[in-house]
Amino acid sequence: MMNNSEFILAIVFQLTQLLLVVLAAPLLTGWVNQCQAWLQNRSGAGMLQPYRVLHKLFHKDAVIAHNASWLFRITPYIVFGCMWLAAAIIPIIAVDLPFSGVADVIALVGVFALARMFIALAAMDIGTSFGTLGARREMLVSFLAEPALLMVLFTASMISHSTQLPRIVEALAHHQFALYPSLAFAALAFVIVLLAENARIPVDNPSTHLELTMIHEAMILEYSARHLALIEWASSLKLFAYISIGIALFLPHGIAEVGNWAGLPLAIVLLLLKLLAAGAGLAVLEVVTAKMRIFRAPEFLGTAFLLAVLGLLIHFLLGT
C-alpha cells in the first residue's frame, strides 16, 4: 500500500489537477473557437475570449422568469459540480489520483447522466416551447450517445481488466506497446459521441440561435448572468473532460507514473501538445462537416453505438 508521503504527493497531484482543469477548460474552448476562426478565414476573438465572457456574465444581474422554480436555480451549480468532478478524476498528467477511486468509468458516465438530467429538467421548468424542445432533443441525442460512450469505455476496461480510469491508463500507457484493433472501433465511436455530447456540428451547433437547429442552446435560453456563466463554464469543462477521456484512452503515452516527480514536466508538455492537437482536430472536423437534420442524428449516433459494440465484440473475438 501507499505510504504517507506518497499519499500526500497523490493529494497534491489531485489538487493540482482539480485547479488546473477548472482554470484551463475555458482556454481549450477558446482554442477550438480560434482554430475555427482561422480555418474560416476570420481573425477570431482570441483564445482568452471565454474568460472575458465569463467575467462579464458574472458581473451582470441575474434575470430569471417569473415562474422559475428552485430546480431552475440550483441546476447550474449541480451541473458545474458534476462536470468539475468528472474532469478532475480523469488521469491526464499523472495516474495516481486519490479521487478517482470514488467513481470508476461507469460512475463517470453516471455523473454525466446526472448533469444531463438536471439541465434537461431545468430547461422544462419555465415551460417555453424552446426549452422543452431542447430538453427533448438533448435526451434524444443522449439515449444513444450514453450507451455508446459506455461501450467505448467497456472496451478499454476489457483490455485493462479494470474499470478504474487510472488502471486503464496505466495498462494502456505503460505496458509494452501493443495495437488494439478493438480500440480503433472504439475511437471512431468515441469521436461521434464527443461531437454529440458536446453540442458540436454535425449534431448540434454551438453558435446557433436558429430555432430549428438548437439543442443545447435551446435548453439554456432562459439562463442569464452567473447561472449562464456557470453553465458555459461547465460546458467547457465537459469538453475538456471528453477530450481528456479521449487522450486517456487512445493517446495515454507519456503520462507520469505513480510517484514520478521527474516525469511531471514532460507529461505536462506532452499533455499540452495533445490538447492543442485535439482541439485543432475538433475545429477541422467541425469546419468540414455540415449540420445534420435532427432525425439523422439518431442514425449517426446509432452508428456510433453499433461501432462501439462491434469494438467490444472484436475484443472478445480476437482475444486482444
Add this chain to the structure above:
Amino acid sequence: MTGMLPLQGIGAAITLWIALGLMGLLFRHSAKLVAHLLFPVGALASLVLAVIGLWSLDASPQMVVLPLGLPDLPLHLRLDSLSSFFLILLGGASFGVSLFGSGYFRHMESKTLGLLCLEYHLFLTGMTLVLLADDAYMFMVAWETMALSSYFLVTTDHHVPDIRKAGFLYLLIAHVGAIAILLGFGVMQGGHGIGAYTFDAMREAHLSPFWASAAFLLALFGFGAKAGALPLHVWLPEAHPAAPSPVSALMSGVMLKTAIYGILRVTFDLLHTQIWWWGVLTLALGLMTAIFGVMFAAVQGDMKRLLAYSSIENIGLLLVGIGLTIIFHVYGKGALAALSLTATLYHSLNHAMFKSLLFIGTGSILHATGQRNMGRLGGLIHQMPWTSVLMLVGVLAIAGVPPLNGFVSEWLLLQAFLLSPGLPDSYVNMLVPVAAAAIALAAALAAYVMVKFYGVIFLGQRREQVLEHAHDAGHWERAGMAWLALTCVALGLAPVFVVQHIDYVSHLLIGTQLGNAAADWMFLAPVDTERASYSPLYFLLAVSGVMLLIVLLVRHLYHGRLRRGPAWDCGFPAQNARMQDTAEGFGQPIRRIFEPFFKIESEMPTPFDTHPKYHGRSDDRLWFMLYLPISRLTERLSGWASLLQHGRIHLYLTYTFVTLVILLIFV
C-alpha cells in the same frame, strides 16, 4: 426456543393484519378511524416484519409445521435468508405505502374503505405467506390469496366498465400463470406421491435434465406471468392505472418481486441442477422485456401507465440478472454468479422502494388534480413542493444516476458483464457484450422516460387553470413518501452495508458470496479495488462541497442579485401553456425511431382546419398479434361447446348417461 422467535413474530404480525382487516369491516362507518388508526398500525406491523427479516438474514433456516390445513396435509413454513431478504423488501416498501394510505384513503367512501382495508391487509398477508411457504400446497394457497385480494383491490372502483375489464384481464393472466406454477410443482415432486408436496421433498428429488427443464420452463412461464415478462405483460399497463395508487405501489413494488422470489426459489433452491440454456433463455427474455418496456414507457401519456411500463422494464433487468447468474453458476464462475445475483437482489430492493414511491406520488397528484393524463398537468412544482422534491428523488433513483440507489444495482450488473471472462461456449460468450449494450441502452432510455415523466407533470406552465388550486400532499402522505425516498437515498449511499447483507442470500442460493474487497466501508469494491470501486458518499460530499464552494465564491467575488422577469423564449411575445411539449410530444422521437414496434394510429389536422384536433395513440402490436387471435379462438371453441347447452333437463341426463356408458366400456 429463541430460534422460533422470528417466525412467531411474523405470525403475530400476520394475525394483526388479519385482525385489522376484520376491524376495518366492522368499523366501516367511520372512514376516519379506519384510515387514521388501522392503516398506521398495519404500517407498524410491516416495519416489524422488515426488522425481523433483517435480524434473521444470517440465521439458519427455521421451520414450523402449522396445525392447519387439510387432514394429512399440514402447512409448512420456513424462514431462510432468501425469505428474510424479501421480507425486508416487503416490510420496507409496505411500511411507506401503508403510511401513505392512512392519509390517502381518508376521503374514500367509508363502506368501500372498510372492505378495502380487509382486502389490503389480506393482500399483505398473502404476499408474506408466499415468501414463507415451504410446501406447494401452502404456496398455492398464499399465491391465490395474493392474486384474489389484489384482484378485488384493482376493481375497487368496479362501477367503471374499463376497470372491471382491466381486473378481468389481470385475473385471467394471474390464473394462467398459477396453473403453470402448479404444474411446475407437480413436475418437481417427481411422481413421489402425495407426501412429496413439501419443498424439502422437492429438494431431494433428483430430476432428469428433461423434467428439470420442464419444471423450470413452467416456473418461468408462471412466475413470468405474474412479473409481467414479455409476452405476458399486458395486464400491467391495464391493472396499474385502474387500481388505487397505494395498491398499484404494492403490486408493482412488492407483488412483482414475489414472482422474482419464486423464480429464484425454484431455480436455485428447489431444482438441484441448472442448465446453461436456461440462463440464455432468461437473459434473452429479460433483454426483450427491458427494451420493450422502456420503449413503451416513453410514448405513454397516462402517468400510471408510464410507470407500469417502466416496471416491465425493471422486471426485464431483473430477469437479465437472473439469467446471468444461471449462466455463470452453471459454468462454475462462482464470484461472477454472486455478483450478478447480488445485482439482481439489490435491484429488486431498489425497485420496490422507488417504484412504490413514484406510484404513491402519482396518487397524491391524482388527489390534488383529479388527472392521470400528463397532458393536462404541469407546473405542479409550485403547488406541491413536498411531493415534487420527494418525487425528484424517486425519479433520479429510477433513472439510475449516482449517488442514488438505482445506480448501484446498475453498476453491479454492468460489472458482472464486464468481469465475465471467456465462457466455454462461444455464442454465449458473445452474447455477453451484446447484452451489456442492450442494458446500457435500456438504462439510458429510462432516463429519457423519467425526464419526460417529471418534466411534464411538475415543471413548466400549468396546462389547465384548475391546477392553480392543487394542494400538496397531507402529513401522512408526506411521511409515506419521505420514508421511501429516504430508503432510496440510504440504499444508494450505503451500498457496502447492503451488499454484505445480500451475501447471506448468495451463500444460501449458490454457495458463494461477494464480500467487499475494500478495507474501507465507504468504497464498494466487489472484486478488487484495482478492478473497480465506487463510493457514493464521497461522491455526494464532493459534489455538494463543490456546489457550496461555488455559491460562496460567486457571492463573495461578485454578487447575488436576482431579478424576475417574463420568460425570454427567443423574444417570442406570445407564450402560453399549450406551446410546451405534451407527454405525447416529448415521446414523439422515440415513437418515430422505433416505429416498427408500435401500432400507431394518428389523425393529423389539415392546415385549413379552423378547429384543429390531433389524436394519436400507440398500441402494443403483441396485443393484436397474439392476444386477439387467442381470444377469438377461445370464443370459437366455447361457441362449439355451447352447442351442448339446451336448457332441457332430459338432454343433460342423457349426456350423463352416455358419459357413464362410455366410461364403463373403457374401464
Add this chain to the structure above:
Amino acid sequence: MTIPLSLQFINLLAALLLLIAFAMLAQRRILSLINLFAWQGAVLALSTFVVAYTTSQHHLYYSAALTLLLKVMVLPWLLHRLIHRLNVRWDVETLLNIPTTMLAGLALVIFAFNLAAPISQLAQGITRGLIGIALASVMLSLLMMLTRRKAVSQVVAFLSLENGLFFAATSATQGMPLVVELGIALDVLVATFIFGIFFFQIRETFESLDITHMEKLKDD
C-alpha cells in the same frame, strides 16, 4: 502472451477492413462509397505488404503492388468515370433502414466468427480472428448487395466481397500462387467492364439504374 508487432499490425488492419466494410454498409452516398472502397483496397495492399515483409515471400510484394494499382487507383477511377457518365451521383437508396442493416451486420459478424472458429484452429501462424474477420467482411458485402437498390452500389459491394476473399487468402493462408492472383485481378477488371456495359444497357431499357425495375422483365 506477447504477439509479434507485425501480427498486431495485421490484426489492426483486419479490424480496419471490417470497419470499412461497416462504413460502406452505413454509407448513403455513392461517391463516398467508392472512396471507401478505395480505402479498403489501400488497407488490403498494406496488409499484403506486411505479410510479404514478415514472411519474406517475394511474390506477395507483386500482389500488394497489383492490389494498390488495381483497387486503389484503376477500379475507383473507372467507377468514378462510370457514375459521372451515367450521371448517377445520387444518394444510395437502401431497402432496409441503416440501423437495422447495421444490426443485421452485427449478427453476421458473430455468426461468421463462430463459423470460422474451427477453421482458424487448423490454420497455422496467425491469430485466430483473421479468418473470422475476412469471412465477416465477405458476409457484410453480401448483405450490402442484398440491401441496396441501385446497380452501381451492388457492384461496389461485389468488389468489396472480392477484397474480403483476397484478405482471407493473403493473411490467413499467406498467399496464393501469383498466377491465380493475376487471374483473379484480371477477372475483376473484366467484370467491372462488363458491369459498366450492363449499366448502360439497363439504363437504356428502363431509363433508370434502379434494379427494382428489373421485375418488369418477368413474363406476365
